[in-house]
Amino acid sequence: MTKLCLDPNIDRPDDAYADLMAAHEGLSKPESDALNARLILVLANHIGDRDVLRQALEVARGAQPAE
Amino acid sequence: MNKIFETPLYPYSRSADQDAEAPVRHPVVIVGAGPVGLAAAIDLAQQGVAVVVLDDNDKVSFGSRAICFAKRPLEILDRLGCGQEVVEKGVVWNLGKVFFRDRRVYDFNLLPEEGHRRPAFINLQQYYFEDFLVARAKQLAAEGAPIELRGGSRVSSVEDRGTHVALTVETPEGEYALEADYLLACDGAGSPVRSMMGLDFVGRVFEDNFLIADVRMEAEFPTERWFWFDPPFNKGQSALLHKQPDGVWRIDLQLGWDIDKEREKRPENVIPRLKAMLGEDVAFELEWISIYTFQCRRMEKFRHGRVIFAGDSAHQVSPFGARGANSGVQDTDNLGWKLRLVLEGKAPDSLLDSYDDERILGADENIMNSTRSTEFITPKSEISRIFRDAVLDLAEHHAFARPMVNSGRLSVPAIYDGSPLNSPDALPGGPARSRPGAPCPDLPLAEGYLLDRLGDRFVLMTVDCDAPERLEIDGIPVTRLALSARDDETGALRDRYLGEASAACYLIRPDQHVAARWDSYDEAAVTAALHRAIGKGEKA
Numbered sequence: 001m002t003k004l005c006l007d008p009n010i011d012r013p014d015d016a017y018a019d020l021m022a023a024h025e026g027l028s029k030p031e032s033d034a035l036n037a038r039l040i041l042v043l044a045n046h047i048g049d050r051d052v053l054r055q056a057l058e059v060a061r062g063a064q065p066a067e
Numbered sequence: 068m069n070k071i072f073e074t075p076l077y078p079y080s081r082s083a084d085q086d087a088e089a090p091v092r093h094p095v096v097i098v099g100a101g102p103v104g105l106a107a108a109i110d111l112a113q114q115g116v117a118v119v120v121l122d123d124n125d126k127v128s129f130g131s132r133a134i135c136f137a138k139r140p141l142e143i144l145d146r147l148g149c150g151q152e153v154v155e156k157g158v159v160w161n162l163g164k165v166f167f168r169d170r171r172v173y174d175f176n177l178l179p180e181e182g183h184r185r186p187a188f189i190n191l192q193q194y195y196f197e198d199f200l201v202a203r204a205k206q207l208a209a210e211g212a213p214i215e216l217r218g219g220s221r222v223s224s225v226e227d228r229g230t231h232v233a234l235t236v237e238t239p240e241g242e243y244a245l246e247a248d249y250l251l252a253c254d255g256a257g258s259p260v261r262s263m264m265g266l267d268f269v270g271r272v273f274e275d276n277f278l279i280a281d282v283r284m285e286a287e288f289p290t291e292r293w294f295w296f297d298p299p300f301n302k303g304q305s306a307l308l309h310k311q312p313d314g315v316w317r318i319d320l321q322l323g324w325d326i327d328k329e330r331e332k333r334p335e336n337v338i339p340r341l342k343a344m345l346g347e348d349v350a351f352e353l354e355w356i357s358i359y360t361f362q363c364r365r366m367e368k369f370r371h372g373r374v375i376f377a378g379d380s381a382h383q384v385s386p387f388g389a390r391g392a393n394s395g396v397q398d399t400d401n402l403g404w405k406l407r408l409v410l411e412g413k414a415p416d417s418l419l420d421s422y423d424d425e426r427i428l429g430a431d432e433n434i435m436n437s438t439r440s441t442e443f444i445t446p447k448s449e450i451s452r453i454f455r456d457a458v459l460d461l462a463e464h465h466a467f468a469r470p471m472v473n474s475g476r477l478s479v480p481a482i483y484d485g486s487p488l489n490s491p492d493a494l495p496g497g498p499a500r501s502r503p504g505a506p507c508p509d510l511p512l513a514e515g516y517l518l519d520r521l522g523d524r525f526v527l528m529t530v531d532c533d534a535p536e537r538l539e540i541d542g543i544p545v546t547r548l549a550l551s552a553r554d555d556e557t558g559a560l561r562d563r564y565l566g567e568a569s570a571a572c573y574l575i576r577p578d579q580h581v582a583a584r585w586d587s588y589d590e591a592a593v594t595a596a597l598h599r600a601i602g603k604g605e606k607a
Contacts, residue, residue: 033453034457037453037456038457038460038461040454040457041454041457041458041468041471045468
């Protein structure tokens, strides 16, 4: 099973974060919610592996890393 | 209005049973002459099991109701001797269009696989389906098969006495007592038999109402399935347009939960809705209007001693994906041969328990699929609507999102994985689709189709492998069907039954499901597999 990457993996994280904020710039709450949902679907499809997606869901729901 | 609704097909007439000194015992009594009860009756009578069908009505069901019949039930009807009539009358469709708000977001083509006798789906009003089944039942009766339809006969009490079931039947001329070795309750979602037996039926209610309108129109809509999410003419809700035979169109409009049903059903309220959808200048005539709500639920067990539930009486699903009548017909396909072997004393009564194992698996699959479609079509929370709309938005331009659009998934038959009747797969490299438990995929042969050569009995199907032409195991005949990859012009035999293997030997059940398969014939293995397939195997 492929393990979900939880180590820093994005080159220039400040830029990536800024891109995310910029995408939401000027959007209403419903528009932002819709954008987030589309983004999750696009990324989920890129990942493709349902095991990885399940691990990601666990982390998002607050799971702590196993020792 | 179609005359078919008014014609009594099996009017009440006095039966000799009513004048008998003591209650008459029948091997099988079926309650309910809908699609499921009729299919069960034909199946049993064709196999020589005497059957009496009781129904308080004497006509086909009113209104179109179930309108999509899937490939597997059509194949079952072929085995029952009336598939051709049903398919000829039905409308075959492959193309679907999906709309979101005011845009068409994508089209799909079912693109059915080549080399099957039957299409993926036909649309046909339930009343025609029932009419063909009644005609087939009458034809069998005329040929001397032991099948009787008793209209105007309402079952008012049911008691399982261990050795038999005792019934009371009410007729226009008073009531009489009747007995059955086994009783099949095919009496629908509101099953009176289930209530009389005090059995549970738990599940989930979906708080929504749908308006169904059957309209006759000579409009130039193509033979396609059109589905709208949140259309301008039905804001925030869904809509469906689907063609039926005779220029009748099924229109399905989601109305929401908090509505006045009586008011919504009045033509003066329905007609403006339809005009908004079809266009002001389209002339149409209303044939049938109904408002339905639905539930997804099933009984904990379908078999209760000598009373066995099939179809909606045992399980109910949302209409998305056409899994009601279709799964009910598949229930009867599973049950018929088992009941025959038990009544003939060739299989233990416990074989009937495998009906629960196999059809509960089928029902759970249907409930899961139709519940998922319902969640997508009628999102029940803000976030589920946000994701649903995101999928639809993306589907317009991106192929990846289209498989997530769920306006109802095609009903496909369950593969009975893990059934106690299956033997372990012993065909290395064999295709997964024909593994033990699977319904046999159809196949073009030099003459005709494979499925027409299977069914009603056990078959040993060999592909480039020697085996006896005929076996008899514990009084059960097994006939051989010899095929060869040398005659396989289309490659379908290799694709569907050989896979990586060069030879194969399949033991196929009377309901055309695979019981076991090997890479060569071995008498001891076939004998053990047959024992297992009739409930004489060791419990796994």
